[in-house]
């Protein structure tokens with residue numbers, strides 16, 4: 001095994017444990033994947049806990065998405081592969097969690113499905129762009145992949161209603177950072193709901209879009 005793959009396996013498990021330890025996903029929920037140097041994928045096994053992923057047991061796929069090693073992969077492979085297929089180089093890793101505030105916001109009325117998070121903080125806008133709210137699907141339903149494909153690669157982050165957020169990043173670290181901003185922004189949104197908070201203005205949002213190349217179309 002290449003040293004970069006050994007390093008990536010360790011990074012996946014470290015980041016997953018950090019997310020789990022801070023309560024961003026509980027029990028055996030969530031899944032994570034990252035592109036390997038040879039164009040394949042490393043993926044968390046189905047039924048595994050983010051608190052105890054084992055680098056040696058991660059599911060390994062080749063560049064044709066054949067399962068070539070490790071434990072049985074997450075049942076959300078169609079979700080992950082839809083992001084990789086539609087976002088090209090912009091998707092080097094995918095993180096899916098069951099994060100409390102994101103899920104709470106996903107079930108409230110009057111949430112804009114095209115842009116579910118109000119522009120409260122600069123980092124929320126910078127790291128996420130517009131976040132789409134997708135309808136409910138049963139966990140493992142391959143139709144989730146179809147819903148992601150329907151976004152045509154224009155969104156790096158979505159929330160599945162009654163379920164949880166999914167974020168694609170260029171790197172695993174970028175995907176994790178964006179995921180943390182998503183959950184923090186959902187929390188701030190709930191904390192300030194009904195209080196008519198001041199939001200970033202359209203001009204301030206557009207300034208971030210230009211300066212940081214945020215996807216906002």
Ligand SMILES: O=C(CO)COP(=O)(O)O
Nearest residue numbers: 030031046047074075139
């Ligand atoms: O979050 C999950 C389903 O949406 C967890 O499923 P897996 O254990 O198969 O990854």
Ligand SMILES: [Zn+2]
Nearest residue numbers: 030097139164
């Ligand atoms: Zn899930």
